[in-house]
Amino acid sequence: MIDAIIKLLKTMFGGSTPYKIWLAFLLLVTAVGAYFVYIQIDEGLIATNMRDQVSWGWYIANFTFLVGVAAAAVVLVIPAYIYKYKPIKDIVLIGEIMAVSAVTMCLLFVVLDMGAPEKFWHLIPFIGYFNFPQSILAWDVLVLNVYLALNLFLVFYAIWKMYKQEEYNHKLMWPFILFSIPAAISIHTVTAFIYAGLGARPFWNAAILAPRFIASAFCSGPAFMLIIFQIIRKRTTFEISDKALLKISEIITFAMAFNLFLLGSEIFKEVYSDSQHIAALHYLYTGLHGHDRLVPWIWSAMAFNLTAFGILIIPSLRKNFTTLNIACVLIFAGVYIEKGIGLVFPGFIPSTMGDIYEYFPNTLEIMISLGIWAFGLLIFTILTKIALAVKSGELRCSCTETKSR
Amino acid sequence: MSEKKENKSDITRRKLLAGLAAGTAALALPLRDANASKWEEYFRQHFKRLSKEDLKQILADMSRDLSKEYDKDAKVEATPAMDGVIFAYALDVSRCIGCRKCVHACAKENNLSRNPEVHWIIDLKFKKNVRWLNFEEGERYYNPQLVPEKGHFYLPIQCQQCEKSPCEKVCPVGATWKEPDGIVVVDYNWCIGCRYCMAACPYGARHFNWGKPKIPKDELNPDMHYLGNRPQPKGAVGKCTWCIQRTRKGRYTACVEACPVGSRKFGNVMDSKSEIRYILENMRVFTLKEELGTHPKFFYYFSLGSTIKDLSHD
Numbered sequence: 001m002i003d004a005i006i007k008l009l010k011t012m013f014g015g016s017t018p019y020k021i022w023l024a025f026l027l028l029v030t031a032v033g034a035y036f037v038y039i040q041i042d043e044g045l046i047a048t049n050m051r052d053q054v055s056w057g058w059y060i061a062n063f064t065f066l067v068g069v070a071a072a073a074v075v076l077v078i079p080a081y082i083y084k085y086k087p088i089k090d091i092v093l094i095g096e097i098m099a100v101s102a103v104t105m106c107l108l109f110v111v112l113d114m115g116a117p118e119k120f121w122h123l124i125p126f127i128g129y130f131n132f133p134q135s136i137l138a139w140d141v142l143v144l145n146v147y148l149a150l151n152l153f154l155v156f157y158a159i160w161k162m163y164k165q166e167e168y169n170h171k172l173m174w175p176f177i178l179f180s181i182p183a184a185i186s187i188h189t190v191t192a193f194i195y196a197g198l199g200a201r202p203f204w205n206a207a208i209l210a211p212r213f214i215a216s217a218f219c220s221g222p223a224f225m226l227i228i229f230q231i232i233r234k235r236t237t238f239e240i241s242d243k244a245l246l247k248i249s250e251i252i253t254f255a256m257a258f259n260l261f262l263l264g265s266e267i268f269k270e271v272y273s274d275s276q277h278i279a280a281l282h283y284l285y286t287g288l289h290g291h292d293r294l295v296p297w298i299w300s301a302m303a304f305n306l307t308a309f310g311i312l313i314i315p316s317l318r319k320n321f322t323t324l325n326i327a328c329v330l331i332f333a334g335v336y337i338e339k340g341i342g343l344v345f346p347g348f349i350p351s352t353m354g355d356i357y358e359y360f361p362n363t364l365e366i367m368i369s370l371g372i373w374a375f376g377l378l379i380f381t382i383l384t385k386i387a388l389a390v391k392s393g394e395l396r397c398s399c400t401e402t403k404s405r
Numbered sequence: 406m407s408e409k410k411e412n413k414s415d416i417t418r419r420k421l422l423a424g425l426a427a428g429t430a431a432l433a434l435p436l437r438d439a440n441a442s443k444w445e446e447y448f449r450q451h452f453k454r455l456s457k458e459d460l461k462q463i464l465a466d467m468s469r470d471l472s473k474e475y476d477k478d479a480k481v482e483a484t485p486a487m488d489g490v491i492f493a494y495a496l497d498v499s500r501c502i503g504c505r506k507c508v509h510a511c512a513k514e515n516n517l518s519r520n521p522e523v524h525w526i527i528d529l530k531f532k533k534n535v536r537w538l539n540f541e542e543g544e545r546y547y548n549p550q551l552v553p554e555k556g557h558f559y560l561p562i563q564c565q566q567c568e569k570s571p572c573e574k575v576c577p578v579g580a581t582w583k584e585p586d587g588i589v590v591v592d593y594n595w596c597i598g599c600r601y602c603m604a605a606c607p608y609g610a611r612h613f614n615w616g617k618p619k620i621p622k623d624e625l626n627p628d629m630h631y632l633g634n635r636p637q638p639k640g641a642v643g644k645c646t647w648c649i650q651r652t653r654k655g656r657y658t659a660c661v662e663a664c665p666v667g668s669r670k671f672g673n674v675m676d677s678k679s680e681i682r683y684i685l686e687n688m689r690v691f692t693l694k695e696e697l698g699t700h701p702k703f704f705y706y707f708s709l710g711s712t713i714k715d716l717s718h719d
Contacts, residue, residue, distance in 0.1 A: 044639045045598075046521060046616035055603040055613060115598015115613065115640025118447070122578040122597055129451045129579045129595070137577035137601050199697045200571060200607035279541055353527060353562060353609040354540035 003398070011389045012382050018235075019385075026378040033371010036364050037112060045115055049362045054348040056113070058361035061340035062369055063109040065220070066376075067191045068213060068339060070102035070147065072221020074184035075251050081177050087244035093158050093391075094232070095225060096151045097383045099184070102221075103148040105376035112368060136197050140190045147183045150176055155383065162390045164397045188213045195347065202277035203347045212262045213339075218255035219305075220335035222248045223328040230321070238388050249324055252331065253312040260309060280346040288350065293358045298342045304334030442466060451579065452592040452632065464631065471625070471636070479627040481635050484653040486586035492647055493587070493674040493702045494658075495684045496561065499709040500668035503528055503552040503559030510663030511563075514648060515634040516626050518618030525612060525645040526563040526660060533558055538693075563660070564589060564610040564645035565693065565701030572602035572611060581642075586653070587702050588646050590632035598640040607694045608701075611644045647671070674702075 013023065040047045050057045076095035079085040111117045122128040123141055132138040154176055161168055192213040195204035226248055233240045270281045282288045287295050308330040317323040350356050361369070389395040449455075449463065464481050471479040508526045517523040529543030533556050543560065552559070570589050573582050580595040581602055603611045617639040629635040630650035637643050648658040652671070661669040672681035684690065690704040 044614070044616045051615065052603065052609070052612050055600040110599075113599070115600070115642075116596070116638070117598075119595075119597045122451075122580075122595060129454075131577050131579040134574050135577040135601070137575065137599060141577065194601070195604075197575075198571065198605050199699075200605055200694075276539060276541070347604070350541055351609055352540070352607050353529065353545070354543050355545055355609075 007395060008386070011386055011395050015385070016235075022381065023378070026374045026381065029374035030371050030378060033368050033374065036367040036371065040112070040364060040368065041117070045113075048365050049359055051357060051359070053351040053355045053357035054345065054359035056344055056348070057359055058340070058365045058369055059109045059113040061344040062372070063106050063113070064191060064213075064344060065336055065339045066102045066106045066109065067144070067188050068217030068335070069221045069224060070099045070106060071184045071188040071214070071217050072225070073099035073151065074181055075218055075222050075248065076225070077177065077180060077184070079247065082181075085247065087241045088247060091229060091240055091244055093155065093387055094229065094384060096155050096158075097380060097387060098221075098225060098228070099151040100148065100155055100383065101376045101380035103144055103151070103187075104379055105372050106144060107148070108372045108375065109369075112372070136190060136194045140187075140194060143183065143186045143190050147180070147187050150180045150183055154180065155387070159387055159390050163395065185214065188217050195343070200352050201347045203280035204343075206266060208262055208266050212259065212266070215255050215259035215262055216335045216339055219252050219259055219331050220339075222252050222255075223331040223335075226252075226328045227325060227332075230325070232384065232388070236388055237392055245321075245324075246319060249312065249318050252328075253309075253318065256305065256309045256312060256331065260305065279350050283349050283356070284342060284346040288356065291349075291356050291358050293360060294341060294345060294349075297337050301334045301337035301342060304330040305338070308334065442470065446594065449594055451595050453582075460631075467631075467635070471629070472627075475620075475622050475625040475627075477622075477625065477627055479625065479629065481629045481631055482650070483631040484650070486584050486588075487653060489675050490673045491587045491675050491702075492566070492652060493672065493681050493685065493704065494566070494647065495670040495681055495688075495690060495704040495706060497668040497670070497708045498558060498560060498705050499707040500666045501559045501561060501664075502666055503530055503547070503549070503554075503557075504665065505549050506663045506665060507561060507660035507669065510659045511645070513624065514626055514651075514659035515645075516618075516620050516629070516636050517643070518614065518616070518637075519621065519624070520619045521616050523612050523614065523618065523643070525610075525643070526561055527609065528559055528561045530554070530557050530559055532556060560705070561660075562608055562610070562693070563703070564647075565608050565699065565703040566647065568700035568702060569698060571605040571607065571697075571699060575601045575605040577601065581644075584632075584649075588649055588652075589644070590646055590649065591642055591644060592632065593635070593637045593641040593643065596641040598642065600642065602642060607697050607699060611642050613642050614639050 013020075048057065073095040076088055076092045080089040080092035111120065114120070123130060123138075125132070130138055130141075132142065154173070157173065158168070189210045192210035195201070196206060196209040199205055226245055229240050229245060229248075232238055267281070270278050279288060283291065284294050284298050286292070308327040311317045311323050311327040311330075318327075345359055348357075349359065386395065445463075445466075450459075452460075455463065460483060464483060467481045468479055471481065505528050508524050508528060511517070511526050512519070512522075512524055515525060517525065527545060529540070529545055530547040531538070531543050538560075547554075566583075566587055566589050568583075568587070570581075570583060573589065577599060578595060578597055580597070581589060581591045583589050598613070600613055603613060614637050618637055620636060625636075626634060628650055630646075630653070633646045633649035648656075648660075652658060658669075658671055661671045670680055670684055672679040674682055674685065676682060684706060685704065688706040688708065690706040692701040692704055
């Protein structure tokens with residue numbers, strides 16, 4: 001038993017020098033983030049740039065983006081399990097590990113955005129006062145935790161079975177896999193409904209918001225995965241076929257086309273009807289009464305997304321890994337800006353009473369966010385390391401009664 | 406479920422929780438000022454689930470602690486709503502001069518933080534005859550020395566005490582709700598500070614304690630209500646409660662009393678002889694952002710001149 005644990009720890013923290021440097025780097029950034037968390041808890045959220053006019057900021061922006069990344073695991077789950085597409089089935093486990101890491105980051109972002117994070121127990125059903133089903137935030141707490149639990153189970157069950165060199169129990173796994181598909185869609189839909197349900201915020205109060213969230217999530221999440229898969233392929237002995245990667249790039253292409261179409265529909269409706277409700281959109285794209293802090297950001301995001309789409313729709317460029325990687329980086333950055341800065345901030349600018357407070361995150365908010373990202377990547381790295389070690393047979397149960405495959 | 410039944414099961418719930426969560430909580434709580442009353446505060450249940458005895462004890466403890474902290478005879482009560490009373494408010498826009506006396510009277514009465522400065526009433530200045538009540542055209546940071554300015558009118562905004570309040574609906578922990586007399590209150594101890602209510606409020610009426618509220622010792626208003634003007638914890642959302650500590654004892658709100666021109670009217674709409682009832686029945690009143698269906702109980706009206714044209718001739 002102790003031997004097994006030592007072996008596990010060796011797998012987690014041992015490895016090549018670049019791997020160790022990467023781990024040390026992530027730990028360092030996490031530690032710096034933790035220091036800023038201490039300052040924030042001590043002083044209160046006044047240490048951030050958020051104020052009454054813009055009461056949600058960078059944390060909720062990151063949360064929203066990462067829910068999309070988490071939901072995108074379904075892009076692998078559907079072809080792997082429903083269509084039994086072999087090349088993707090080989091890598092679906094990594095997608096589930098990504099979901100686990102992303103949801104963990106989501107939960108950290110939400111908790112650190114709370115004014116009184118220590119009172120989290122008020123949210124626990126029965127013990128606390130869980131305002132379900134009225135509050136969409138209560139729904140979100142529920143679906144995020146269910147989704148996390150599902151993916152944790154799927155990941156650990158798969159790793160455990162490989163470790164024991166036993167066959168999957170398909171009858172046991174099947175309901176969980178099936179359920180993880182609507183669960184993935186639900187986390188991003190419910191997150192969109194948090195915003196879309198507010199009559200007070202015309203910028204968010206649109207039926208198109210949930211479909212837009214899903215479309216952009218199916219761009220950014222898989223784009224991230226494509227890059228990670230190539231790194232894994234290069235750095236380890238684990239084999240990932242070109243076929244799998246090209247299938248994912250096709251999915252991104254469709255999702256991006258749909259995403260741009262929905263964005264265009266929304267912009268048309270606002271610009272053509274030109275009601276008072278257009279103020280936030282003006283602030284975002286053109287600036288309002290001389291306030292234009294977000295304008296360069298949103299136009300960069302737009303340029304990133306359009307360029308990436310241009311690359312993706314040309315088959316020769318999509319199938320070329322250099323140009324494909326450029327497209328993936330552009331999409332990740334583009335959607336990060338669009339879903340983060342471009343969605344959350346303008347919902348509050350101008351405020352409901354017409355105030356313009358040009359919010360932008362300060363150093364503390366950025367450091368805490370980086371800390372959470374580093375922590376999430378740490379989870380992802382270590383879990384992936386274990387999974388690959390088990391898969392390659394490096395880490396195996398040494399029990400004598402091992403069943404042969 | 407009856408009130409009593411719910412309270413009973415909650416006592417066991419609280420005990421169970423205390424046992425279960427003590428370990429986890431130790432990590433989250435600042436240990437340096439952990440003492441018995443901090444623990445009681447941490448595990449205190451939702452206001453509506455407190456038994457009569459528990460509430461009595463909490464109010465006594467709180468009064469004692471605040472008296473000690475502020476060095477005066479402080480009293481925190483939890484006066485319930487009166488039977489047959491539903492409050493409503495009306496503001497005569499044509500008389501308001503934008504002096505912001507109400508804003509400061511409110512801060513004093515309600516023990517709002519002086520540093521960082523928190524106000525529960527905002528006042529917007531509009532040009533007459535420009536675009537009617539487009540809030541974007543309103544100016545919040547006008548110079549109070551110059552009021553009333555020619556060609557302008559003023560619109561003070563505080564919690565509209567909506568009948569269908571979006572803030573109540575969205576709160577994930579039910580920390581804000583509408584009382585039987587129509588006042589929307591917050592249990593500051595139960596609020597987790599997620600600020601979803603602030604995103605949901607169409608009137609910018611909910612204000613967060615971004616830092617630890619600070620009130621000078623000699624300026625504390627010692628007559629307090631648990632759901633009203635007691636000093637709030639850092640990281641909780643606060644809001645106008647129509648001075649629940651006063652109005653439930655038959656007094657006017659501080660803003661009504663402070664208004665030098667009598668533009669603020671308050672009363673019980675269930676009383677057919679009340680002034681507020683007269684205004685609602687006889688003046689052309691309107692509410693803000695009617696299209697959102699929040700049904701505010703805060704009305705605005707013009708006693709002098711009722712058309713925009715009248716207003717544009719000073």
